[in-house]
Amino acid sequence: MATGKSRGASRKSGTGPVPAAGAGDAAPVQLLYGEDEYLVAESSRALVNRLCPPADQAFGLEIVEGRxxxxxxxxxxxxRCMEGVRTVGFLGGRKVVWLKDANFFSTSVTSEAxxxxxxxxxxxxxxxxxLPPGQVLVISAGKVDRRSAFFKACQSAGHVQEFSVPDKDYLLDQHARETAxxxxxxxxxxxxxxxxxxFTDRTGADSRQIIQEVEKLSTYLGDRRDVTAQDVRAVVCATREAGVFDLAEAVGNRKVEGALGTLRQLMYQGxxxxxxxxxxxxxxxELIVFRECMDRRWLRLRRDGARVSAxxxxxxxxxxxxxxxxxDPRSMHWFRAAKLAGQAENxxxxxxxRLQAVVLKMHETMFSSSLPMEMLMEFLVLKLLGREAIRAANAER
Known part of the structure; x- marks a missing residue:
């Protein structure tokens, strides 16, 4: 997880639980925003508690509802927020004003009024x-227009932290692993x-779900600290919706049971x-390109413990x-490239x-067959990864 600097912006991908105290806490203006609502909320509360300990909040904290x-x-x-900032704290002490869960700093009907x-x-x-001496303004929000004068003012005068969620499936997968x-x-x-x-196959990338399930695991284990796959299956709820990338990953990793299970879930999801x-x-x-590059020794996988890079x-x-x-495959994100290279090794x-031809043939068949789409897709997965496919692969090798 990245750490920020005061009078600047710290961009976070939501990778991990609430960040610890840092130099940014000294800034008089604090903006925490992003699509990861759970981490925004938890990080904001932790920051407010550091700036104004719970014992002092009766007189030293003013919360303004921003939703x-x-x-x-x-x-x-x-x-109300501006009035709070301009009002001196109790007995002239430090005062924190928290504009909480603001939803009018993005591009919306309300913000454009x-x-x-x-x-x-x-x-x-x-x-x-x-701000007046001793006053601190904390603003927590969802989306914020980074082009706005508001964002630039916060960036210039204070400390900005972004808790974003990747918009691409393969980056979301990485995000979930890092958070977990x-x-x-x-x-x-x-x-x-x-x-x-x-664990992440069950939880997905939602930070709230990940952190809550880790807490459940910790309680379940008691004094034991080593987590096994059996522990995960016993305790962690399977709440994740399958994505199209999950099917491709299961096929690329030659996991027939995983591919069939993911396919059925995807079809159920519509x-x-x-x-x-x-x-x-x-x-x-993509796998053909990566396999060719590996065969020509233009590309190789490097393994350093659990980390794999292309x-x-x-x-x-x-x-x-x-x-x-x-x-150009060399311009691909490193995580995605490492994934594809690892799959091409299979x-x-x-x-x-040969398998590409099977997929193309099934695509044509879809428009002339009377069989349900679900059955055709299951036939395709079995042709790609089933026993006949394994026998054909062994014969080629």
């Missing part, structure tokens, strides 16, 4: 001018990489079968071939070409 339904309520919240804009401009001027690993470490639990994978098969076509195109060799031939492709070039 509003219309422009009039937004204006009222902003004005003229009255809201005018009130927000006044708040910006107050922040720019500097940090939560396990904070709870004093020890788990191997495969146990973390099983995913379009044609979209799923297009995703598999894309997977095999290393590209410097080669004029590789530059000429890969640089001419519509999407196949020969001949296998990948």
């Amino acid at each position: 509003v339904d219309n422009a009039a309520e937004a204006v009222s919240a902003i004005r 003229q009255d809201t804009k005018a009130a927000a401009e006044q708040l910006v001027e107050l922040i720019r001018a500097g 690993t940090a939560a396990f470490r904070k709870a004093g639990l020890i788990a191997r990489g495969d146990v973390i994978d099983e 995913e379009n079968a044609v979209g799923l098969i297009i995703g598999l076509e894309s997977l095999f195109r 290393e590209w060799a410097s080669s004029k031939e590789a530059d000429a071939v890969l640089g001419a492709m519509p999407k 196949f020969t070039s001949g296998e990948l070409a």
